[in-house]
Amino acid sequence: MTRSARTTAPTGEFALPDTVTPTLPAAAAFADLDLPPALLETLTGLGVNHPFPIQAATLPNSLAGRDVLGRGRTGSGKTLAFGLALLTRIGSRRAEPKQPLGLILVPTRELAQQVGEALAPYAQALKLRMVTVVGGISIGRQAGALRAGAEVVVATPGRLHDLIERKDCRLDRVRITVLDEADQMCDMGFLPQVTELLDQVRPDGQRMLFSATLDRDVDLLVRRYLHDPVVHSVDPSAGAVTTMEHHVLTVHGADRYAVTTEIAARDGRVLLFLDTKHAVDQLTKHLRASGVRAAALHSGKSQPQRTRTLAQFKNGQVTALVATNVAARGLHVDDLDLVVNVDPPSDHKDYLHRAGRTARAGESGSVVTLVPSSGRREMSRLMADAGITPKITAVRSGEAELSRITGARTPSGVPLDGGPAAARPKSGNAPFRGIGTPRGESGRTGGGGSRRGGDARKMAEARRAARVRRGSE
Known part of the structure; x- marks a missing residue:
């Protein structure tokens, strides 16, 4: 691969490699691709009639065996972009025991299960056997x-x-290897394991690397494992999606708690992000005591619990999903039109991936971030890094403006799990961390306050990487 002429990259991103071999033109329709009839019939039967841009651009090349470096925001169709090529190129080959022919690496259990479910009907159409292997489930069965x-x-x-x-x-014997959400693999401490695994697949095999964002952390993988790749970038960030609105709501003191509760009680589903498992559990408990059909999702839950919770959120049994960043990728819910950062994300990449849970596949949606007035400057820097100019509004609980932006309403107050109804918190005594408290300011965690200093972000990232390496996420 030629490295001498690389395009200058914006801050935080690496220069995309130049392609030596001419790229095949994009396909206008699935019928124009060299796909098996069984796959075309399955696509039609599932109502997948036209390729998304990233599919149209990459599939002609990946079906020809080219390495691919693709960037597309979540919901842009990356799974079929690599999945159809992988399944087609394996074709009628049969794997020997313990020796797969194709490998798809992903960073989280939720994304692994979602990819497996999305590709299952196409694998079945070609009579190919597919297995998903993740932590939290019996290793013996896998x-x-x-x-x-x-x-x-x-x-x-x-x-x-x-x-x-x-x-x-x-x-x-692995001929085709895919890395999905490759930047998160690097961010969360997976890079040594990923390179160890890639060193074991066939050196003459095909590699496809897809991600919603590409930055310098991914450069090592590109330089070491991709050969003369087809490079395609579409919908580079959630900030570029015209159907997505971004709001920063400044809230005051203990009213932040009431604001969050009223947003969670809206008529329709909402995904709320907080920093820690403890904070997620505390907020979920409060919401359910207030009459909101809320459920918690974080790495401390067993895999069956996580799977059940996601299913309930998707079918509407749960209307408020309270989660850590474990839900920031790999979570696809149709018609999810509101994401709320109760705790602001640690950086612009986390913001973009959280935001990517809404406004998927051309739908519309809103992303709301709660901050105290003292946190506006830090949030403005983060938004600028993400390439977003949000609408900034000061709100209070019970106000029409909060309802206009988020659909907030007063909860029923009837506890869902028995016991007394939740009480409105007293000033300065929020039972979970801060609700929008900027990093570096003190906040409550329910078991006593803890002051987060200037190194808090690095410490949090180190803990998150350690949890991932242990397979907790």
């Missing part, structure tokens, strides 16, 4: 599926590493 033979493995790096260590899986 080893059994690999022993029985699976052409495609969708995996998180930690669990796949464990299976290889147990000699339940070998990668030396």
Whole structure:
């Protein structure tokens, strides 16, 4: 791959590699692609009639065996962009026990399961066996599926590493490897495991790297593992999506708690992000005591609990999903039109990925971030890094302006789990961290306050990376 002439990159992003071999033109329709008839029939049967831009651009090249470097925001169709090519190129080959032919690496359990579910009907159409291997589920059952033979493995790096260590899986026959959400692999401490796994697949195989954002952290993977790749970038960030509105709501003191509760009680689903598992559990408990059908999602929950909670949120049994960043990627919910950053994200990349849960596939949506007036400057810097100019509004609970922006309303106050109704918090005594408290300011965690100093962000990122390496997320 030629490296001498690389385009100057904006701050925080690496220069995209130049392509030596001419890129094939985009396809106007799935019928124009060299796809098996069974896949075309399945696409039609599922109502997938026209390729999204990233699919139209990359599939002609990936089907020809080219390496691909693709950027597209979540909801842009990346899964079928790499999945259709991988399944087609495996074709009628059959895997030997413990020796898959295709590998899809993803950073989280939720994304692994979502990719597996999305590709399942297409794999079945070609009679290809696919297995998903993630932490939190019986490793023995997953080893059994690999022993029985699976052409495609969708995996998180930690669990796949464990299976290889147990000699339940070998990668030396893997012809096609996909890295989905590659930047998060790097951000969350996966890079050593990812490179170790990539070193075990066939050196002459095809590699496809897809992500919603591409930055310098991904440059090592591109330089080391992609050869003369087709480079395609579409919808570079959530900030460029015209159907998405961005709001920063400045709130005052203990009223932040009441504002959050009224937003969660809206008529319609809402996804609320907080920093810590404890904060998520505390807010969820309060919302349910206020009559809001809320549920918690974080890495402290078992995988069956997480799967059940997501299913309930998707079918409407749960209307307020309270989550840590474990839900910032790999979560697709149709018609989710509101995301709320109760705790502001740590950086602009986290913001963009949280925001990407709404306004998917051409739909509209809003992203709301709660901050005290003292946090506006820090939030303005973050928004500028994300390339977003938000609408800034001062709000109070019970006001019409809050309802206009978010659909907020007064909750019923009837507890869902028995016991007394939740009491409105007293001034300065919020039972979960801060609700919009900027990093570096003190906040409550329910078990006593804890003051977060200037190194809090680095410490939080280190803890998150450690949890991921242990397979907790």
